[in-house]
Every structure is written in structure tokens, then in C-alpha cells.
Amino acid sequence: MNPESQLTRYPTRRTLLRTAAVAAVTVPALAGCVTSGSDDEPAAESGVEKTADNPLGVKTDAPLEVVVFKGGYGDDYAIKAEAAYTAKYPQAKVDHKGLQKVGEAMQPRFVGGNPPDVVDNTGAGRLDIGTLVTAGQVSDLADLLDAPSLDQPGKKVRDTLLPGVIDDGTFAGKTVALNFTYTVWGLWYSKSFFASRQWQYPKTWAEMLTLCAEIKKTGVAPWTYQGKYPEYINDPLLTMAAKAGGLDLIKAVDNLQPGAWKQEGLVQAATAFAELAGQGYLMSGSEALSHTESQAAWCQKKAALIPCGSWLESEQKGVAPAGFDMVMGTVPSLTASDKLPGAAIQAASSESFLVPAKAKNVAGGKEYLRYLFSKESATAFAQANSTLPAVEGATDGLTLSSGLGSVRDAVTAAKTDTLTYRFRTWYGPLAKAVDDATGELVNKRISPADWSTRIQKAADALAKDTTVTKYTR
Structure with a gap:
């Protein structure tokens, strides 16, 4: 890899934690506009009955728009999760956008009240999560966390995540973001x-x-x-x-x-x-x-x-x-x-996914994240990117490189003794x-x-x- 391509990847590897100072630059412009609409009611949930087969009440034919930061990890992993989603909901049309400047593209959409259904809020210049939370612009993901895991029977989604992942996305007592990768x-x-x-x-x-x-x-x-x-x-x-x-x-x-x-x-x-x-x-x-x-x-x-x-x-x-x-x-x-x-x-999680409160398909956005955070999806990501996902057990049975293997071993040895500053x-x-x-x-x-x-x-x-x-x- 040449130095120029590595420099391009620098913000992606810092993601939520490493680009805090960069992200802060976007706050004044965002805060002045987003908060102006904070008194509006967020978009209603689908109204579809929740069942064992459809725990989040997804409207099966509702379109789904997913915006993903296309940085060092690419966006193939997100596209694969979208394919799994449409296999379950074939009538749902998925609109995928892979972007490098997520904040720049998404700010006017949040301000205008027409955000996408899922946003990977990552990279230099991303939207400031604190401002979004204060403005009531992000959905509480509690029902997603309490939904059954897609491919780990007997477990809720929250039970499949590595230590600290839920805390990393929790602001003012509400979990509003789920981070897909795990950095040590x-x-x-x-x-x-x-x-x-x-x-x-x-x-x-x-x-x-x-x-x-x-x-x-x-x-x-x-x-x-x-x-x-x-x-x-x-x-x-x-x-x-x-x-x-x-x-x-x-x-x-x-x-x-x-x-x-x-x-x-x-x-x-x-x-x-x-x-x-x-x-x-x-x-x-x-x-x-x-x-x-x-x-x-x-x-x-x-x-x-x-x-x-x-x-x-x-x-x-x-x-x-x-x-x-x-x-x-x-x-x-x-x-x-x-x-x-x-x-x-x-250790802390990064590559931050959120569901905007004013999205047209909030239930679908959360359901998409259930597919993205499945063990199958996380394992495929680990194989493709030599990076530890935030899903527990995602690397089990894989032949790992020396570096990723040492990271996995460190996480295993630490057990619950993980720490992070906020x-x-x-x-x-x-x-x-x-x-x-x-x-x-x-x-x-x-x-x-x-x-x-x-x-x-x-x-x-x-x-x-x-x-x-x-x-x-």
C-alpha cells in the first residue's frame, strides 16, 4: 500500500474515537440547523404487529435507504447484509449509497427532515453524535437490542456484542448507535x-x-x-x-x-x-x-x-x-x-451505525442492523478485513493472521476487564x-x-x- 492510500485511510481507522477533533469542526453548522427542528415529532414506527418472525414490526414492502461510509473497509460487507435483508423481504427495494463524506452529504438531509433509514456515521467530518442526540434526531435502539439474534438462538442482540459496545453508543441513558468494529x-x-x-x-x-x-x-x-x-x-x-x-x-x-x-x-x-x-x-x-x-x-x-x-x-x-x-x-x-x-x-467499538428518528422506515433500519450484526455477517467482515468485529465469537474457527490473532487473544484474556475513556x-x-x-x-x-x-x-x-x-x- 502506498503512503497516499494510507493517508486516505487514516480517518477511517480512527473512526469514532480517533477523529473527535475533526468532527467537532462540523458542530456549529449542524447544531444551528438540526436543533431548530428538534420540537417536531419523529417519524412513526411502521404500525405493523411485532411477531416472533418479525420482532421489530417491519413493513415488508417498505423501501430501505442505507448510507455507508466507504473508507478503508469498503462497503461490500454492508451490501451483503442488504442482500440478506432483501432475501427476507423481497418486496423491499434497497437504495444503497457508499460515501466518503458522510457528514457533508447527510447534514442537509437531517436539517430537511428527510434522512435515510440507516447511516454509518463514520470518517472525517462525520455528523456530531452529541448534537444529534440533543436535537432528538436519532432513534433509541433498545427494541433492537432486545430483539432475538438472527443466528445465535436463545440470545438477544445485546447478548451477542463484545464488552463496551452498548456503552459506546449510549448517550443520556439511551443507546442510539451501534458500532460494528472493535478496536483494541x-x-x-x-x-x-x-x-x-x-x-x-x-x-x-x-x-x-x-x-x-x-x-x-x-x-x-x-x-x-x-x-x-x-x-x-x-x-x-x-x-x-x-x-x-x-x-x-x-x-x-x-x-x-x-x-x-x-x-x-x-x-x-x-x-x-x-x-x-x-x-x-x-x-x-x-x-x-x-x-x-x-x-x-x-x-x-x-x-x-x-x-x-x-x-x-x-x-x-x-x-x-x-x-x-x-x-x-x-x-x-x-x-x-x-x-x-x-x-x-x-478497547472500544467504532464504525458507528444509527437510525435517524425521522427516517421513513425506522423499523426497517433497525431490522437491517439486526442482519448486519449477525454472526454470519461479522465473520465474513473479519475474513475480508483482518479486523475484529463487535460481535462476540465472530472469529471462532477462523485461521487468523498474527496480528488479528493476537488482538483476539488479548480480548479473550481480558474477559470483562476492558476499559475506555469517553x-x-x-x-x-x-x-x-x-x-x-x-x-x-x-x-x-x-x-x-x-x-x-x-x-x-x-x-x-x-x-x-x-x-x-x-x-x-
């Missing part, structure tokens, strides 16, 4: 390269520092990172902090509690990454590198470790040499007294403030104490801003 963040390394040097992936931060010293002696940089996008190195820092301080630490951060960024776990994690930089364990020049450049250097074995989400393997096809065998390692524990186990992972999707400006501060930290321009003070100041300002809708968890 960790530290990536070449299994074959490590084996050839007899390096062991560390379980604790103390072991990490010992390993880094060993690696540095060989002339290889222990770490590199995507310096132009400091959110990448922010992820392991925040994961370590969450392991140290537990879920209460995350809630305090997301709920904008006073002093949240001064918590011991966060300061300790910042101190650890300051030490990583101070010891010279980051590859020289990493700060100036894009994601494609740093990842290419890592594939060339100029650095042993790189932080990234689980899209990395797919993104590096054509770049990683044969036999590189990349795998993702779980972020090491910070201390022996961490509140979360070492197997805990930062401030990135809720508050784009705060996410940018955190990323910028971490970039300064790992380049030795501010201290860990300055890091926490700087971010706390941004969080406090946000908490006092009455123009921003606040969320809690």
Missing part, C-alpha cells in the same frame, strides 16, 4: 524479530524499562511513535493510568470532576512516559513523523515497539516485510498494586488538549506535574462552559 489499543512488535534477539515482551513497566535498555544496546531504538499525532502515545499512557487507578479514575476524568487529572495513577503514568523519553528510548526524530512514516520505520526494524490500535496490521499490508509476524502486546502494568489486572485492555468522543477540545500536552511531555518540554496541571486547567474550563452539553457515566 496496545504496543506492537515483530514476533520474529523479538525471537531472533531473544527479547521477551514485558508484563510490567519495570520490565519494560529493562527491555528498553537491552534493546538500545543493540543499536535499535526501543520505541517510535506517530509523532504528528500524539494521541497514539497518549493511549498507552492513559491505559496504564487506568490500570493503576481503576475504573473510578476513568469516571472522574470523563465526568470532569475537580482534580481528576491530578490523580496519582495519571501522574505516575505521565512520570513513566517522561522517563521513557528521558532515557532516550524513543527513536530520534519521532516527533516529526506521520503515522505512515513511523510505522514504516518500525516495519524496517529501526524501532522495536510502536503504540497503535488494532487496525495496524491491515494498514501495514504491503509495507511490512514477509515473515514480520506483527503482534499486539497488552500495555504493561504500572505497579504491583494496580487496581486492574495486567490483562486489562483499552472524554475523547464527548469533548473534542479536551481530547486535543490532552494529546498536545502528552506530545510536549514525551519531548521533554514539560514535566509530569506540568502535564497534569495543564490538562486539568482545560478540563476545568470545559466544566464551567455552559454552552457545552455535559455527559456522565
Whole structure:
């Protein structure tokens, strides 16, 4: 894959979580128009009786319009689900649109009160979900979640989803989006390269520092990172902090509690990454590198470790040499007294599907999502895209690549010990403030104490801003 095509895919791999700052740009234009129609009643449900065979009351001949973000994953997976839908409802005509600028195309339709029935609200410039929720423009998906799974007997749709998926799409107590892919963040390394040097992936931060010293002696940089996008190195820092301080630490951060960024776990994690930089364990020049450049250097074995989400393997096809065998390692524990186990992972779902409240065929939109989130559909997606879907068991029985296999194993080992921060999707400006501060930290321009003070100041300002809708968890 050439760098230009990878740059095109960059927003798709960040999706709901990685493009928060970009999406925030669309908010003013959208908020001013969409909210103006928020007093209107949403489109009525079909009025068709709900039965065991038709649990959502779909009108069998009602047209269905589906808009899908056609990014790095393409849209074949969505088209296959549409084919399954029409096999069940042959009288229903499906209008499929694969787009790259979903927000730009959909904003006037939401404003005009004629949105499609399903929207994959993903990619750079997507519609701001918080604004849509505040304006009453998205349907509550509770009845879909309580409907029977299409191909897992005895289970409701909600019971087939991986940990955190429902929470990721829940705003103000209502689940209004379902995310189709499942992203896990960790530290990536070449299994074959490590084996050839007899390096062991560390379980604790103390072991990490010992390993880094060993690696540095060989002339290889222990770490590199995507310096132009400091959110990448922010992820392991925040994961370590969450392991140290537990879920209460995350809630305090997301709920904008006073002093949240001064918590011991966060300061300790910042101190650890300051030490990583101070010891010279980051590859020289990493700060100036894009994601494609740093990842290419890592594939060339100029650095042993790189932080990234689980899209990395797919993104590096054509770049990683044969036999590189990349795998993702779980972020090491910070201390022996961490509140979360070492197997805990930062994970969240993305590729966000919603059903507009004013859609003409709300029941059909939800039924389409029941087909999309079936195990058969998710398995086909995993095979085609080397990416973990949000449906539990979708990769069972498949022969997986080294990277996807390591991600699946990490999810299995974590069980219910998954964590995610919500401030990135809720508050784009705060996410940018955190990323910028971490970039300064790992380049030795501010201290860990300055890091926490700087971010706390941004969080406090946000908490006092009455123009921003606040969320809690």
C-alpha cells in the first residue's frame, strides 16, 4: 500500500474515537440547523404487529435507504447484509449509497427532515453524535437490542456484542448507535524479530524499562511513535493510568470532576512516559513523523515497539516485510498494586451505525442492523478485513493472521476487564488538549506535574462552559 492510500485511510481507522477533533469542526453548522427542528415529532414506527418472525414490526414492502461510509473497509460487507435483508423481504427495494463524506452529504438531509433509514456515521467530518442526540434526531435502539439474534438462538442482540459496545453508543441513558468494529489499543512488535534477539515482551513497566535498555544496546531504538499525532502515545499512557487507578479514575476524568487529572495513577503514568523519553528510548526524530512514516520505520526494524490500535496490521499490508509476524502486546502494568489486572485492555467499538428518528422506515433500519450484526455477517467482515468485529465469537474457527490473532487473544484474556475513556468522543477540545500536552511531555518540554496541571486547567474550563452539553457515566 502506498503512503497516499494510507493517508486516505487514516480517518477511517480512527473512526469514532480517533477523529473527535475533526468532527467537532462540523458542530456549529449542524447544531444551528438540526436543533431548530428538534420540537417536531419523529417519524412513526411502521404500525405493523411485532411477531416472533418479525420482532421489530417491519413493513415488508417498505423501501430501505442505507448510507455507508466507504473508507478503508469498503462497503461490500454492508451490501451483503442488504442482500440478506432483501432475501427476507423481497418486496423491499434497497437504495444503497457508499460515501466518503458522510457528514457533508447527510447534514442537509437531517436539517430537511428527510434522512435515510440507516447511516454509518463514520470518517472525517462525520455528523456530531452529541448534537444529534440533543436535537432528538436519532432513534433509541433498545427494541433492537432486545430483539432475538438472527443466528445465535436463545440470545438477544445485546447478548451477542463484545464488552463496551452498548456503552459506546449510549448517550443520556439511551443507546442510539451501534458500532460494528472493535478496536483494541496496545504496543506492537515483530514476533520474529523479538525471537531472533531473544527479547521477551514485558508484563510490567519495570520490565519494560529493562527491555528498553537491552534493546538500545543493540543499536535499535526501543520505541517510535506517530509523532504528528500524539494521541497514539497518549493511549498507552492513559491505559496504564487506568490500570493503576481503576475504573473510578476513568469516571472522574470523563465526568470532569475537580482534580481528576491530578490523580496519582495519571501522574505516575505521565512520570513513566517522561522517563521513557528521558532515557532516550524513543527513536530520534519521532516527533516529526506521520503515522505512515513511523510505522514504516518500525516495519524496517529501526524501532522495536510502536503504540497503535488494532487496525495496524491491515494498514501495514504491503509495507511490512514477509515473515514480520506483527503482534499486539497488552500495555504493561504500572505497579504491583494496580487496581486492574495486567490483562486489562483499552478497547472500544467504532464504525458507528444509527437510525435517524425521522427516517421513513425506522423499523426497517433497525431490522437491517439486526442482519448486519449477525454472526454470519461479522465473520465474513473479519475474513475480508483482518479486523475484529463487535460481535462476540465472530472469529471462532477462523485461521487468523498474527496480528488479528493476537488482538483476539488479548480480548479473550481480558474477559470483562476492558476499559475506555469517553472524554475523547464527548469533548473534542479536551481530547486535543490532552494529546498536545502528552506530545510536549514525551519531548521533554514539560514535566509530569506540568502535564497534569495543564490538562486539568482545560478540563476545568470545559466544566464551567455552559454552552457545552455535559455527559456522565
